[in-house]
Every structure is written in structure tokens, then in C-alpha cells.
Amino acid sequence: MPAVQETVDRVRRVDVDQYRYGFETLIESDKAPKGLSEDTVRFISAKKSEPAWMLEWRLEAYRRWLTMTEPAWARVEYPKIDYQDLYYYAAPKPKKQVSSLDEIDPEILKTYEKLGIPLREVAMLEGVEPRPGEADTARRKIAVDAVFDSVSVATTFKEELMKAGVIFMPISEAIREHPDLVKQYLGSVVPTSDNFFATLNSAVFSDGSFVYVPPGVRCPMELSTYFRINERNTGQFERTLIIADKGAYVSYLEGCTAPQRDENQLHAAVVELVALDDAEIKYSTVQNWYPGNSEGVGGIYNFVTKRGDCRGDNAKISWTQVETGSAITWKYPSCILRGDNSRGEFYSIAISNGYQQVDSGTKMIHLGRNTTSRIISKGIAAGKSQNTYRGLVTAHRKATGARNFTACDSLLIGDQCGAHTVPYVEAKNSSALFEHEATTSKISEDVLFYCIQRGLSQEEAVGLVVNGFVKDVLQQLPMEFAVEAQKLISISLEGSVG
Amino acid sequence: MSLLEVKNLQVRVEEREILHGLTLTVNAGEVHAIMGPNGSGKSTLSHVIAGKPGYEVTGGEILFKGEDLLAMPPDERAAKGVFLAFQYPVEIPGVATMTFLRTALNAQRKARGEGEYSTPDFLKKVREVASSLNIPQDMLRRGVNVGFSGGEKKRNEVLQMALFQPSLCILDEMDSGLDIDALRVAADGVNALRTPERAMVVITHYQRLLDYIVPDIVHVMSKGRVVKSGGKELALELEASGYAQFEDAA
Numbered sequence: 001m002p003a004v005q006e007t008v009d010r011v012r013r014v015d016v017d018q019y020r021y022g023f024e025t026l027i028e029s030d031k032a033p034k035g036l037s038e039d040t041v042r043f044i045s046a047k048k049s050e051p052a053w054m055l056e057w058r059l060e061a062y063r064r065w066l067t068m069t070e071p072a073w074a075r076v077e078y079p080k081i082d083y084q085d086l087y088y089y090a091a092p093k094p095k096k097q098v099s100s101l102d103e104i105d106p107e108i109l110k111t112y113e114k115l116g117i118p119l120r121e122v123a124m125l126e127g128v129e130p131r132p133g134e135a136d137t138a139r140r141k142i143a144v145d146a147v148f149d150s151v152s153v154a155t156t157f158k159e160e161l162m163k164a165g166v167i168f169m170p171i172s173e174a175i176r177e178h179p180d181l182v183k184q185y186l187g188s189v190v191p192t193s194d195n196f197f198a199t200l201n202s203a204v205f206s207d208g209s210f211v212y213v214p215p216g217v218r219c220p221m222e223l224s225t226y227f228r229i230n231e232r233n234t235g236q237f238e239r240t241l242i243i244a245d246k247g248a249y250v251s252y253l254e255g256c257t258a259p260q261r262d263e264n265q266l267h268a269a270v271v272e273l274v275a276l277d278d279a280e281i282k283y284s285t286v287q288n289w290y291p292g293n294s295e296g297v298g299g300i301y302n303f304v305t306k307r308g309d310c311r312g313d314n315a316k317i318s319w320t321q322v323e324t325g326s327a328i329t330w331k332y333p334s335c336i337l338r339g340d341n342s343r344g345e346f347y348s349i350a351i352s353n354g355y356q357q358v359d360s361g362t363k364m365i366h367l368g369r370n371t372t373s374r375i376i377s378k379g380i381a382a383g384k385s386q387n388t389y390r391g392l393v394t395a396h397r398k399a400t401g402a403r404n405f406t407a408c409d410s411l412l413i414g415d416q417c418g419a420h421t422v423p424y425v426e427a428k429n430s431s432a433l434f435e436h437e438a439t440t441s442k443i444s445e446d447v448l449f450y451c452i453q454r455g456l457s458q459e460e461a462v463g464l465v466v467n468g469f470v471k472d473v474l475q476q477l478p479m480e481f482a483v484e485a486q487k488l489i490s491i492s493l494e495g496s497v498g
Numbered sequence: 499m500s501l502l503e504v505k506n507l508q509v510r511v512e513e514r515e516i517l518h519g520l521t522l523t524v525n526a527g528e529v530h531a532i533m534g535p536n537g538s539g540k541s542t543l544s545h546v547i548a549g550k551p552g553y554e555v556t557g558g559e560i561l562f563k564g565e566d567l568l569a570m571p572p573d574e575r576a577a578k579g580v581f582l583a584f585q586y587p588v589e590i591p592g593v594a595t596m597t598f599l600r601t602a603l604n605a606q607r608k609a610r611g612e613g614e615y616s617t618p619d620f621l622k623k624v625r626e627v628a629s630s631l632n633i634p635q636d637m638l639r640r641g642v643n644v645g646f647s648g649g650e651k652k653r654n655e656v657l658q659m660a661l662f663q664p665s666l667c668i669l670d671e672m673d674s675g676l677d678i679d680a681l682r683v684a685a686d687g688v689n690a691l692r693t694p695e696r697a698m699v700v701i702t703h704y705q706r707l708l709d710y711i712v713p714d715i716v717h718v719m720s721k722g723r724v725v726k727s728g729g730k731e732l733a734l735e736l737e738a739s740g741y742a743q744f745e746d747a748a
Contacts (some may be wrong), residue, residue: 445551450588453548454598454658455576455606464601468592468641 032089038062041203044089048172048206051179061192061202068196074359075388075420076328078264078301086266088204088237145170145209145225157221164220166250167212171239174210181212185243189272189309189336197268197330198305201237205270208238213248213279222478224253240271244279246312251282253481264292264327269304277312277339282320284477285333286485289325296355296384299327306333310342310368318345319362320476322485324492327356332390334363337371337399344373347476349485351466351492352385352417361391361422366402366432375406378470381417382493388420395432402432410440411469413462413493463490499564501526501697502547502666508557509539509546516542518722519558526665527694531708531733532701534719535741540701541585543719544670548582549575562666577609581664583655585671590642595654598642599624603661627660631687649680656687667691667698673707685710705737720744 032043041062045055070081145168161168167178175182192202209225225240244250267289273281283306292299302325308317319333335344346362364373373393381387387410395402410419421438443465451461467474467486474482502524509517517539524530534540546553547560549572560567567575590598604614615623628638631653643651652672659667669688673681688711692698700711708716708730716732717724718741725744726732 444588447588447590449550449572450584451590451598451602452572453550453576453582453584454602454662455573455609456602457573457605460601460605464593464598465590468590471592 031087034087035084036062036086036088036204040088044204044206047089048175050172050175053179053183054175057187057192058203061199062204064193065196065199065203068199070196074330074390075386075422076330076357076359078328078357081264081266081301083200089206145223161220165214165217166219167210168223169210171208171210171241172206174241178210178212181243182210182241185272185274186239186241187272189274189307190270190305195305197303198270201239201268201270201305205237205239208240208269209242209252210240211242211250211252213244213250215246215248215276217245217248219248219250222251222253224255226255236265236267236269238269240269241274242272242281242283243274244276244281244315246276247278248276249280251284251478253284253286253478255286255288264298265290265300267300267302267304267326269306271304271306271333273306273308273317275308275310275312275315275317275342278314279312280316280318281308282318282478283308283333284481285319285321285323286477286481286488287321287323287325287329288488290327291325291354291356292327294354296327299356300325302326302329302331304329304331306331307336307363308334308344309336310339310344310371313339313341313368315339315342316345317343318347318476320347320473321349321360322473322477322488323348323350323358323360324488326358329356329358329360331360332362334365334392335373336365336367337373337402338367339371340368341370341372342368343371345476346373346375346377346391347473348377348389349380349470349473349489350378350387350389351380351382351489352387353383353492354385355383356385358386359388359390361389363392364394364404365392366395366399366404368399370401370403371399372403373405375404375408376472377406377408378473379408379410379419380413380466380469380493381410381419382413384416386418386420388422390422390424392424392426393434393436394424394426395428395434397428400429400431402427402429402434404432404434406434406436408436408438409469410438411466412440412442459490459493462493466490466493500524500561501563502699503561504543504547504558505561506558507543507546507555507560509542510554510556511542511552515556516553516722517546520719520723522717522724524666524697524699526697528715529692529698529700529711529713531711531713531716531730532699532719532724533703533705533716533733533736536703538719539722540703540719541670544582544668544699544701547575547668548572548580573605574609576662576664577606579665581659581662581667583652583659583667583669583672585674587643587651587655589644589646591644593642594639595642596624596638599638599658599661602658606662624661627657630690631657631660632683633657647680648675649677649683652676652680652684653687656684656691659691660687665696667696669698669700669702669711671701671703673702673704681707682710705733708733718744 032040041058045058190198192199211223213219242252273283275281289300289302310317317335323329333346337344344364350358350360352358362375375391377389379387379389389408393404408421412419419440423436425434427434447465448461451464466489474485477485500523504520504522507517507520532540555568600620607614633653637650643654700713713730716728716730718726
């Protein structure tokens, strides 16, 4: 059998067994009544003991949402979603009021252990403690916020971060404890009226992470959030808000998994980043939601709005994403380059297999002078999947000296998948300089045979070649996660989880 | 028992028969040269021994150390000691040569039930071998064959041979794309690997290569068969009189 054919067949056999995060945690949960109405919004707001202004904000979004229609321009197909047939809020039922990690439902802790996410700070320290004499001690630590269905269950290293002045907490807490910051920034990058899914999120979001790094502070450790959808028929609508004040720096990573279900689950998140003068935010995603089975049944609809605003001069925002999961991905992490000399970056690896559909890319909106942006996108399509890069690069009339470099590479495995590149480029002033490069290639049988002749199995050969293909992007991930991501990439394509 | 026994091998590519009953026996310690004009089936033979997809074996057999080679997938053949030095080694962008070497070596060792090399042991070994072949460390950090010159690509093949220590090396048109100096370096590397346990099959169009890698036995192939075998003097005879005399014999 020709090598590529064999790979294709193996890839085709990928089914639910191979999604290793597909287990379900049996815990009692507290749900809102099914369906969406003003009452649902009020229920969620009340559950979170929110102030009146927040409820008003949500209701305004809800009313706006009623007037909107679902976008249909992306290259994805799915049956009509019945928004009244979903639960908009599910929380693990607490046995009692939780005040420390020891009081969290052990079933939930076990879930995170299975996912390989240590919530216990001690374990974290042991795992990554540097050798004596190694200077950068604190930077090796990773603070974790874990969101289970709609609720944040644990945030680690909170106190240590507080000492540095960094606020890292569930957004539901931030609304109560830091209302001024939330009021000032929430919805300031992705307004409640932005788009159908973002508006829906604004009405019903239940939790997510909030980060504020004060002026001149370099966040002493990596921050990360792990999202887990557990409940059946539940949408997850998390909301993340990260603010880097003047001269601040923060690196943040999110990871996502879900149990395998034969119905589709909706995930409509919103992430807003604000970088003020000279600030830098690095946001990395390793997205591994359940992709559905080999027949294309089940899987997560990942309809996400992510946007960063370089609000100050010399600000920098960098998005890195490794997208391997979800039945459908609709996501365009973008940068508004408002401040002069600000910089936006987008590094993406999007892998689709089976019947997965990916429509992803970025928007670089150059508004300030001498703003620069860089887009490196690597799409890999296998099985019967469709993989689209969709990107917008635009320079405003006043954005003199704007620069962009874009490189989109697509790799096809097999002959039943598709790769598409849809770049939109608009320059409204004559000094803008935009470059766009794109390639599409099929994985080469000769290269695979060369590797196999040297003793690699078919899977190892594909994994090696693909990892080489995406190397430029992998290098952008924080070191702790690069190895993980590399393994995940091989697994998503192998069809055989070791 | 011979190391490699090819018996009456018949091979088709897309309905066309390329090898019509080829027989070849190679013993440990021997170096065989296979010569022949373009289209005589030399490269097909090397590909079928290594297990390249796209060839259909319609008759005959290949035994390697007494085992049925055709029944094994190509990676298993590699682990058992079959090495093919490619005429045109491929480029693998983004995969550092060092990473590739370690992944391949450990895959072979794992398949044989041997332990994987630790990083320091591996690095020591690879540096030793590389310096003996005049391969700079910088080349090991670059993507596999990416931006390598013709000579560097072939030296990289010899490096792998030295590292994996296969019992059968097939060198497919090793001289193609090499100038005399580069050829000499690569040939020296190959000669250093000649041992009583290892056999080599050198496939070449020109006699020139055999000045540097001197064979024990020379075979002439024409139209999918071995038409004449003899000592190293046969190669010189061919150089003088050409392949035409064998066209009728086939």
C-alpha cells in the first residue's frame, strides 16, 4: 500500500477511543433552567451575586442579541443550533463553601489530575523546580486558574502574585472585588454589539479569568487557565480579560478539553486583551476540545472572539495558537494596532482531521503610525476535513509606515481534505507595505519513505515531518508547553494514541 | 547462509514488468557492484529491497539473514539492518539533522528491543562519527539536507550508515551530483565501514566510483536481469567496450 494511502486510512479510523480527554466526571451540578431568556440572564447574574450595573450590561447585550443573526460567511457547515435547547449555566454543586483547595470536590481535582494539570501548588513546584544556582526561580512557576463548566474551581499562586501586584482571579470575583477595573475595560475591545456569538457571550458568560498587571511589573510567572466542559447539553461561555498597564508584561496560556459526547456542544468565548504604553501581552492557546468521532458525530462548536488592543504607544500583543480539537473552529484572534509603533503577532497551527472544519485566522488593524504586524499560519488538513485560513490586514489612512508580513502554509495529508486561504488586504495610505506569501503542498511520499527507511514507523514519520512543518510556530510557545503541543500534534494526526 | 539472497525476482510497476527473474547472492563481508545502462532495473532492485511503496512483486523471493524480507514493513527491514543510501536524499524542513538521527536510531533500537540512547551518549557518538567524516557540528543543527550541497547530502548518508551500523548497505548511484573531491570523501567514509560482517551493494552507472570503492564482485544488469558477473576487472572491461554488447544477451 502506498505510504500516504496507509496514513490516510489510519487517519480515517480515528474515533472516539483516541480522544484521551474524553472521560466524564460524575458530580452533581447546579444548572440554570434550559433555554435562553431574560430570566436566564438574571439567574446567572444572581448566582454570581453581581452588582446591578453588571446585570444591566448583560441584559443590554441579550436584547441586542435578539436582533442579530448568526454569521454565515465562514466556510463551515452545521445544522441550525437551537439556542433554546441548551443549558447556559452549570456549576459543580459545592458540598460546602470552598475556602481552600482541600475543600474542592475530590472528583474535580481528579479530573484535573487526569488532564495532567496540577492544581496543587506543591506539586507544581516539585515538578518544575530549577536546579540550584539557576537564577530564574520564580519564572518557572505557573499559576493556574481552572474553569469547570461555568465556574472557576481553583486559582493557584494567588497570594504570591498579589505580592507582585498582579491580580489573577476568576472574572466573577473581579466583578465584585475590582469593579472599577472591570467597568473600565470589559467590552472595551469586544463591544457587546460586536458579533452574534460575542453578544451571546456578553449576555450569559459565567466565568473566566481576569488578569491585571500594574505599571512596570513583569508578571513573575506564566499564567494559565484550563477550561473543561463536563455537563451534557451545556454551552460554555467564558470571558477573559487581561490588562497590561504601562510597561507591564504578562504571558498567559489557555488549554481546553471536553468529554466525548455524541451531541454537539457550543463554546462561545470572548477574550479581550488591553496593552497600554510599552506593555506586552503574550497569549497562547492549546485548544483540544473534543473533535467528534470518525463519522463526524459530536464535537465542540468553537465559536470564539479574541481580540487584543494595543492601546498605547510601543505596545505589543502576540497570539500563538495550536488548534487541534473541536468539530468546528470559528476563530480570528486579532490585534488593533492603535498606539504608534505598536506591534501585533499571530502564530497559528491549525490541524484538522476526520470531519473537522476549521475557519481561522486573524485581523491586523493598523491605526497608529509605524505599526508592524507579523502573521505565520500553518494549516494541516487530513481525513475529510476542511481547513481555511481567513485573514484581514488593513492600514488606516493615518497609519503611515504600517508594515505587515504574512506567510500562510498549508499541508495536505491524503486526497479528501481541503485547504483554503482567504486573505483580505486593504491599504488606505501609500506608505503601507504589506507582504503576503502562501504555499500549499501535499505531504511527500518520498520524504515519508526516507524516514521509514531509517526505521521510523509510518506514524512517527508523519509526526516528524509535520512537526518540522510547524516548527516556526511551536518555537513561539512557552517552553513548558511546546513539548506538550508537539506530542498533541503527532497524536491528532496519528490516529493511534500511545 | 548468505546475508542476502534474491531469487528469481519479478517486479512490476504499473502493469509494466521491470525485473524479469533477477537472482543475486551477497555474503557478509563482500562488496558487490551492480552496473548497467539507464532503465536496466538497478534502482528498482534497490527500492524493492528497501521496501519502497509502488512496486508489485509478482514472483520470486528475497531472503535477508534467512528471513523473508518481502513480508516485513520497511521500518522493520531498517531495524534488521537494511540501509539504503539514496541517490537523491530528501530535504525535511524544520527537522534538525541531530533530531532526525536520534529519532531514527532510537526507533531502530526500540524495534530490536534495545534500550534508547541517553542524550549525552548519543551526542558523544554522533560527534565522534561526524568529525571522522569532516562533518561540521553546524550541519547537524540544520534541517535534514536543507540547503546542503550535493557532497554534504551524500556525507550525511554515510554519517547515518556509520551511526546505524547496518549489516547491508545499498548505495544507489552515490556518485551522482558529486565532483571528484566530494566523491573521494564520501568513498573514504564508505570504505571505513567495510568489515567482515557487513556487505555492500554499490549501484552505479559509471566505472569511476569503483576506482574509489573497489568491489569484490561486479554484476552487469540489462533489461531487468543480471546478464554477467565477474571480478573487479569486469568493470574496466565495461568502461572500454560499453553496455551495448549485453543488450542482446538479455
